[in-house]
Amino acid sequence: MITYSRRNILATGAAGSLIAAAGVTRVNAETYSSSSPSQSDPGPHDPAQEAINPYDWQSLPTDHGNLGTLRQSFSTVHNRHTDAGWAREVTVRNFPISKKMAGVNMRLPAGAVRELHWHVPAEWAYVTYGTGRITGVDKDANKFIGDVKQGDLWFFPGGVPHSIQGLGPDGCEFILVFNDGNFSEDSTFLITDWFNHTPPEVLAKNFSVPQNTFDKVPKKDLWIFNAPVPGSLQDDLAQSKQPNVPNPYSFAMLDEKPVFKSAGGSVRIADKNNFKATTMAAALVEIEPGGMRELHWHPTSDEWQYYISGTARMGVFHGEGRNNTVEFHPSDVGYIPQSIGHYVENIGKDTLRFLEVFTSAEYADVSLASWMNNVPHELVAAHLNVDLATLQKLAQNKTPVVPL
Ligand code: MN
Ligand code: MN
Numbered sequence: 001m002i003t004y005s006r007r008n009i010l011a012t013g014a015a016g017s018l019i020a021a022a023g024v025t026r027v028n029a030e031t032y033s034s035s036s037p038s039q040s041d042p043g044p045h046d047p048a049q050e051a052i053n054p055y056d057w058q059s060l061p062t063d064h065g066n067l068g069t070l071r072q073s074f075s076t077v078h079n080r081h082t083d084a085g086w087a088r089e090v091t092v093r094n095f096p097i098s099k100k101m102a103g104v105n106m107r108l109p110a111g112a113v114r115e116l117h118w119h120v121p122a123e124w125a126y127v128t129y130g131t132g133r134i135t136g137v138d139k140d141a142n143k144f145i146g147d148v149k150q151g152d153l154w155f156f157p158g159g160v161p162h163s164i165q166g167l168g169p170d171g172c173e174f175i176l177v178f179n180d181g182n183f184s185e186d187s188t189f190l191i192t193d194w195f196n197h198t199p200p201e202v203l204a205k206n207f208s209v210p211q212n213t214f215d216k217v218p219k220k221d222l223w224i225f226n227a228p229v230p231g232s233l234q235d236d237l238a239q240s241k242q243p244n245v246p247n248p249y250s251f252a253m254l255d256e257k258p259v260f261k262s263a264g265g266s267v268r269i270a271d272k273n274n275f276k277a278t279t280m281a282a283a284l285v286e287i288e289p290g291g292m293r294e295l296h297w298h299p300t301s302d303e304w305q306y307y308i309s310g311t312a313r314m315g316v317f318h319g320e321g322r323n324n325t326v327e328f329h330p331s332d333v334g335y336i337p338q339s340i341g342h343y344v345e346n347i348g349k350d351t352l353r354f355l356e357v358f359t360s361a362e363y364a365d366v367s368l369a370s371w372m373n374n375v376p377h378e379l380v381a382a383h384l385n386v387d388l389a390t391l392q393k394l395a396q397n398k399t400p401v402v403p404l
Contacts, residue, residue: 055325060315065322068097070314074105074331080186084112084226085166090333092181098335100359101304102183104176105331108132108166111229115222116191118161121180124280125154126253126355128308130172133230134250136162142245145236148172151254153270155278161191162249168229175306179280179359193221247276253284264291265346265401272361281363283356285344285401287312291352292402293344295368298336301358305334308355311348317341328354341368367398 039058050057053071072095079088091102102121108114116135127148134154136144147167148154156162158179166172176185195203195217204211230236251270258266265288271281281301285293287310305328312328318340327347328334334354336342346352372380377391 052329053327055327060325062315063323063325065318065320065324067316067318067322067324069095070097070316070324070326070334070336071328072098072333072335073329074103074333082224085109085114085171085224087185087224089185091184093184095181095333095335097337098302098304098333099181100179100302101335101357102178102181103304103306103333104178104185105173106164106176106185106224107171107173108164108224109171110166110168111227112166112171112224113222113227114164114224116161116163117188118159119178119183119188120158121178121183122158122279123154123156123162124177124179124278124282124357125174126282126306127152127172127174129174130170131167132172132174133165133167133233133236134162135236136160136245136249138245141242143237143240143242144245144249145233146248146250147233148250149252151252153251153253153275153278153282154249155251155275155280156249157277157279160249165227165230175355177280177304177306177357190221190223192218196221245277249277251275251278253282260398260400262399262401262403264288264403265293265352267400269363271363279361281358281360283363285352285354285356287344287346287352287401288404289346289349289351291346291404294399294402295341295343296365296400297339297341298358298365299339300362300364301360302338303334303336303342304357305332305336306355306357307332307334308353310346310350310352310354312352312354313345313347315343315345365400367400369394370396370398 055063072090074088074090077088077090077094079086085106085108087104087106089102089104090098092098106114127150129150131147131149133145133147136156138160195214196219200211200214203214207213253268253270256268256270256274258268260267265286268284269281270278272278287293307328307330309330313325314328314334315323315325316336317323326334344354373391373394373396377388380386380391381388
């Protein structure tokens with residue numbers, strides 16, 4: 001196999017075609033030892049770590065400055081295990097740039113329950129594996145009980161109490177995103193916790209029952225625990241005569257037609273226009289090898305990203321000459337502050353799938369290409385020294401995933 005050092009690739013000025021021709025999708029760790037002493041690293045180093053994001057060691061020639069850490073990975077953060085399931089989180093504590101949103105990755109095997117609880121921020125979710133049953137009750141005592149499967153979303157508004165339980169045969173795994181980067185999954189309001197810290201006579205009065213009714217409430221909160229796999233959804237729904245919530249808290253995102261599709265990939269959007277319950281917009285982006293999510297920014301919200309499959313390279317433009325490039329792999333989280341320019345390129349051999357999540361209810365992006373192609377050609381030509389004939393041929397509509 002032919003390997004090119006980054007130096008050689010970049011020196012050609014035709015990096016893309018050279019990489020494609022050689023079947024090289026990323027720079028190998030061994031290229032870290034360069035012939036130039038000023039570019040070598042003779043001291044202790046960890047090739048496996050360096051290979052995860054090669055742009056940390058040597059940025060692209062167009063990069064400049066340090067934007068901090070734009071990538072974190074669920075695979076490298078502390079995991080809280082229980083006998084029933086587990087969860088790990090990416091918050092401002094281990095990902096300082098993620099000020100407006102925090103993420104959790106949770107696994108609930110069949111029967112395992114995420115305890116009945118609520119919290120201040122809203123909870124947006126994407127099911128990455130299996131099936132589960134979720135419940136919630138709104139401020140008007142309307143009920144929601146629904147089953148979710150891989151590719152489905154759910155959304156619980158802040159303060160709405162809810163639960164999650166794994167269904168057969170193997171439960172579920174999912175990603176949660178909260179609209180507060182400081183949120184922690186370890187500090188939610190748990191039903192057992194409140195019972196344990198309320199005087200028994202107050203509980204008896206509240207529910208009009210004898211004082212010994214709640215004698216067996218567990219003395220330690222449950223958080224994630226084992227319970228029997230629930231029966232049919234119909235039976236669960238039939239236990240309450242209350243109406244259903246006006247807008248369901250779950251949404252089958254994969255059933256949605258993409259809002260954009262080209263040979264390069266597709267974009268599906270779930271926001272308040274089709275998922276009425278949500279106040280957090282999201283996009284599921286699929287990009288074929290070599291394809292690219294175009295240069296753009298989001299005018300109304302920060303962007304929280306979760307990489308599901310494939311290998312991506314993102315460039316982030318922060319103004320004042322600052323630009324950083326970062327590589328992403330499955331289970332990685334990316335973050336881009338509001339209105340900061342970026343692109344995402346599939347640099348692997350497989351389809352790239354990732355989620356974009358926002359704190360705004362309606363999805364919004366501004367396309368660099370649409371901007372410059374919908375103002376006078378002469379004006380743009382005067383900035384970029386591009387000839388008018390070229391500008392006149394560029395697409396004026398938005399192309400979120402650049403056609404191959
Ligand atoms: Mn929750
Ligand atoms: Mn974006």
